Amino acid sequence: MNYSQEAIKKAYDELSKRRDSAAAVQNSRVEEIKRSYPEIYSVYEEILSTKDRLSEVILSRSGDVRGAIERIREGNLALQKRLRELLSGFGYPEDYLDRHYSCPICRDLGVKDGNRCECVTALLDKYAVEEMNRLCSIKLGSFADFDLSYYPERYQYGGSTYNPREIAENHLRYCMEYAKKFPDGCPSLFMLGHTGLGKTFLSGCVARELQQRGFSVAFDLAQNYLHEIEKEHFGRSDGDTVSVLMNADLVILDDLGSELPSNFNAAALYNIINPRLNAGKPIIVSSNLSIEGLSARYDDRIMSRLMGMFKTLRFIGEDIRQIKRRQGIFM
Helix, strand or coil: CCCCHHHHHHHHHHHHHHHHHHHHHHHHHHHHHHHHCHHHHHHHHHHHCHHHHHHHHHHHCCCCHHHHHHHHHHHHHHHHHHHHHHHHHCCCCCCCCCCCCCCCCCCCCCEECCEECHHHHHHHHHHHHHHHHCCCCCCCCCHHHCCHHHCCCCEEECCEEECHHHHHHHHHHHHHHHHHHCCCCCCEEEEECCCCCCHHHHHHHHHHHHHHCCCCEEEEEHHHHHHHHHHHHCCCCCCCHHHHHHHCCEEEEECCCCCCCCHHHHHHHHHHHHHHHHCCCCEEEEECCCHHHHHHHCCHHHHHHHHHCEEEEECCCCCHHHHHHHCCCCC
């Protein structure tokens, strides 16, 4: 996909920071060893001088150059072994004085064998998601602010009696654990229930926690994503929303069913959901519609995936916004 110049600059700036950080950590460790363990540092210093000795032999072009190079190589290997033994003997990891890059494949340069390294692509995808999220009006909350007191302990719905507080508490615990262990074993989630029951708030809490852990999370109203995809499809915008959504670690489609029903929107929705499910990348979908209402809008391909490949969290209770208004709390 094509990335913006802003995303590209941010990605390579981050790589530069990573290289500087790796060098700073290594230099600090070398100084520590130099002060505290001069016998280790002397071996380390001799290893560093190998390059100069090799250059001298090669440039001299006298005598048995190949043999001299081999002797230097063998000596260097013996020194490296001695260094590892000394570090280990004093309680340090054997590679303590090495420079540790965030990406050992490209050494935080972003290029390997003339090609873009996967670490750069991951950064570009992250910043592309951040750019898209700027347009979102959904505020990300904290699990600590999820107030269970707005859920009654008894509630009549559909001829049955439920305990919405217990249900909401279970959903809260589940989402907290979901955010904690993500992505290991985390399924796609389908949050169902009438408006104002905390679906958007809880999914936003998950998004906030994952972003703080460094994951890329795309979150917005489903209708906004579908509107952007339609504009791009018909040449009214040059973005690539589908690719951004495919590459994000987690996608949150809020308020599914609020968009205008159309064949294009149904196809676009399927092209978001199905590839991510096939790739094992989770999605969180929320909707205020009932299963019957959703089935009337979407074909079997979409419904079978929502009902068969997502874990369903059903929310029951009274619209919290209405409760707050009665209490004089205006959001």
